[in-house]
Amino acid sequence: MITENNILNHSDQNSVIEIKHLKKTFNGNTVLKDISMNVRKSENVVILGKSGIGKSVLIKCIVGLIQPDSGSLKVFDREVSDMNSNELNILRTKVGFIFQGNALYDSMTVRENLEFPLRRNKILRDSHEIESLIVEALENVKLLDAIDKMPSELSGGMKKRIGVARTLILKPEIILYDEPTTGLDPLTSREISNLILEIQTKSKASSIVISHDLNCAKITSNRMLILHSGVFKAKGTFDELMNSEDEWVRSYFKTE
Amino acid sequence: MKLNIKKIFRKQNNQIQHSADNIWLDTFLLELGGLSRFTVQFFRELFRPPYEHKEFLRQANKIGLSTLPLIGITAFIMGLVLTLQSKPVMAEFGAESWLPGMVSVSIVREIGPVITALICAGKIGSGIGAELGSMRVTEQIDAMEVSGTNPMNYLVVTRVLATTFMIPILVFYADIISFYGSYVAINLHDFMSLRLFMNLAFDPLHYFDLIPATVKTFFFGFAIGLIGCYKGYYSEMGTEGVGKAANSAVVISSLVIFIIDLIAVQLADLSSIFFN
Ligand SMILES: Nc1ncnc2c1ncn2[C@@H]1O[C@H](COP(=O)(O)OP(=O)(O)OP(=O)(O)O)[C@@H](O)[C@H]1O
Ligand SMILES: [Mg+2]
Numbered sequence: 021m022i023t024e025n026n027i028l029n030h031s032d033q034n035s036v037i038e039i040k041h042l043k044k045t046f047n048g049n050t051v052l053k054d055i056s057m058n059v060r061k062s063e064n065v066v067i068l069g070k071s072g073i074g075k076s077v078l079i080k081c082i083v084g085l086i087q088p089d090s091g092s093l094k095v096f097d098r099e100v101s102d103m104n105s106n107e108l109n110i111l112r113t114k115v116g117f118i119f120q121g122n123a124l125y126d127s128m129t130v131r132e133n134l135e136f137p138l139r140r141n142k143i144l145r146d147s148h149e150i151e152s153l154i155v156e157a158l159e160n161v162k163l164l165d166a167i168d169k170m171p172s173e174l175s176g177g178m179k180k181r182i183g184v185a186r187t188l189i190l191k192p193e194i195i196l197y198d199e200p201t202t203g204l205d206p207l208t209s210r211e212i213s214n215l216i217l218e219i220q221t222k223s224k225a226s227s228i229v230i231s232h233d234l235n236c237a238k239i240t241s242n243r244m245l246i247l248h249s250g251v252f253k254a255k256g257t258f259d260e261l262m263n264s265e266d267e268w269v270r271s272y273f274k275t276e
Numbered sequence: 277m278k279l280n281i282k283k284i285f286r287k288q289n290n291q292i293q294h295s296a297d298n299i300w301l302d303t304f305l306l307e308l309g310g311l312s313r314f315t316v317q318f319f320r321e322l323f324r325p326p327y328e329h330k331e332f333l334r335q336a337n338k339i340g341l342s343t344l345p346l347i348g349i350t351a352f353i354m355g356l357v358l359t360l361q362s363k364p365v366m367a368e369f370g371a372e373s374w375l376p377g378m379v380s381v382s383i384v385r386e387i388g389p390v391i392t393a394l395i396c397a398g399k400i401g402s403g404i405g406a407e408l409g410s411m412r413v414t415e416q417i418d419a420m421e422v423s424g425t426n427p428m429n430y431l432v433v434t435r436v437l438a439t440t441f442m443i444p445i446l447v448f449y450a451d452i453i454s455f456y457g458s459y460v461a462i463n464l465h466d467f468m469s470l471r472l473f474m475n476l477a478f479d480p481l482h483y484f485d486l487i488p489a490t491v492k493t494f495f496f497g498f499a500i501g502l503i504g505c506y507k508g509y510y511s512e513m514g515t516e517g518v519g520k521a522a523n524s525a526v527v528i529s530s531l532v533i534f535i536i537d538l539i540a541v542q543l544a545d546l547s548s549i550f551f552n
Contacts, residue, residue: 080418083422085418085421085422108424109424109426110424111424112421112422112423112424113423113424115422116423117419117422117423119415119418119419121414121415123414123415123416123418123419124416124419125411125416125419125420126414126416127407136420136423136425137423137424137425140326140423140424140425140426140430141423141424141425142326186423187423190423
């Protein structure tokens with residue numbers, strides 16, 4: 021049902037991310053060979069691919085954490101590699117990034133973790149406003165009672181959700197999720213997948229979700245891409261790819 | 277045939293030797309270049325808001341609390357031992373009354389600053405290297421970067437400022453405790469009032485001793501903070517990377533402390549000739 025909606029949705033809308041012929045090599049090891057893709061406004065694109073194939077590298081290029089060797093990478097119609105550090109910082113407040121390993125600041129409490137980007141970016145000065153935003157963000161991920169805990173006191177799934185809350189508190193227009201459900205039990209995975217969907221519908225944000233988790237892909241995706249040896253080998257909706265004529269594509273959807 | 281093999285072998289050996297030299301030189305120059313760039317970046321961030329007073333105070337507090345007992349004990353022993361060791365020599369010359377003055381000059385000029393700086397390099401430098409290193413490895417620094425929060429400003433500036441201002445204070449504290457150690461040592465066998473001891477100790481100290489000795493401690497602090505941060509901030513990935521960052525932060529900053537000390541001595545010498 022979701023996918024039907026989305027086929028209708030992604031007709032002629034502007035792209036918020038546009039990548040053309042992107043290439044990245046690490047000391048002779050070509051990770052991304054020729055990547056072209058786009059993400060439209062309020063669209064969820066799921067990227068599948070084997071471990072170590074370069075999915076994380078690709079989305080790190082989008083926020084300028086890794087510099088690509090060649091090709092064009094535009095976010096909101098601006099070339100990322102042409103930005104100076106100030107412009108890049110402004111862009112980064114509009115693009116949320118959820119790390120594969122959570123990357124919670126382990127010397128800070130959950131509250132301070134959420135407060136940090138708000139305070140440092142001078143988005144809000146009023147402490148009441150900041151507090152209410154923190155509470156709202158934690159309620160969104162149903163973890164309000166963890167507000168005064170340290171990251172080391174949280175379970176893996178809780179950390180993931182706090183990571184999501186910390187990213188969402190800046191109300192980004194684009195969200196990049198790096199394996200948001202990996203290592204979680206099916207129930208929590210589904211909760212997070214639903215959360216991703218909810219964020220998309222509520223705030224009209226666009227996202228790229230990297231995932232091995234088929235259920236998550238099914239719930240969240242409008243479109244899917246399969247990354248293999250440096251290029252996108254297949255594109256389509258979840259149903260299209262699952263029922264693909266290509267045996268190789270179908271192999272990604274085998275559950276046993 | 278035999279000769280040929282020998283020749284080839286020697287040639288290969290030479291090549292290996294040569295490339296090994298190059299690697300050392302390369303890493304040295306790379307490190308130097310990286311550290312210089314990092315220093316420039318530090319000064320650029322230093323004057324850029326937001327100013328993190330709270331984080332600065334937290335770091336300064338942490339530095340003080342973590343090193344106070346260690347420096348206290350070491351300084352006390354240094355003063356005590358230095359006095360006990362010098363005592364027989366001074367007694368031989370009948371110059372026992374110069375003992376406090378001699379000890380105080382060596383403590384204030386050299387031993388206090390260097391010992392304190394080395395302890396701090398070991399304790400604080402490695403701590404900063406490991407902390408920032410593990411933040412790099414667990415992508416916390418990347419996370420700060422992608423939320424537009426400028427981690428260089430938040431993490432590095434506060435820590436370097438904290439070490440720069442805390443080391444001089446710690447050196448002052450170490451000097452005082454060393455004096456007390458010396459006083460105790462003298463009173464182990466003889467009796468000398470604290471007042472007389474202080475008079476004798478402070479008498480030979482001039483501004484020429486105090487100013488260069490104090491100025492160099494700021495540089496010691498700066499070097500410890502900067503090198504620790506640099507090593508941690510650009511730590512290699514993996515647990516091993518964190519260990520390496522902590523380790524090389526200590527090794528390099530200890531070395532740099534001696535180099536700064538050498539330069540400071542030369543400069544102090546020059547200026548004393550100039551002013552006299
Ligand atoms: N900073 C880096 N320096 C050198 N090589 C890197 C770097 N980052 C990634 N790589 C290499 O790029 C390749 C792709 O890594 P990446 O982290 O993108 O994989 P991935 O698709 O996200 O895998 P996983 O699903 O396991 O997270 C790997 O072979 C990795 O060794
Ligand atoms: Mg990855």
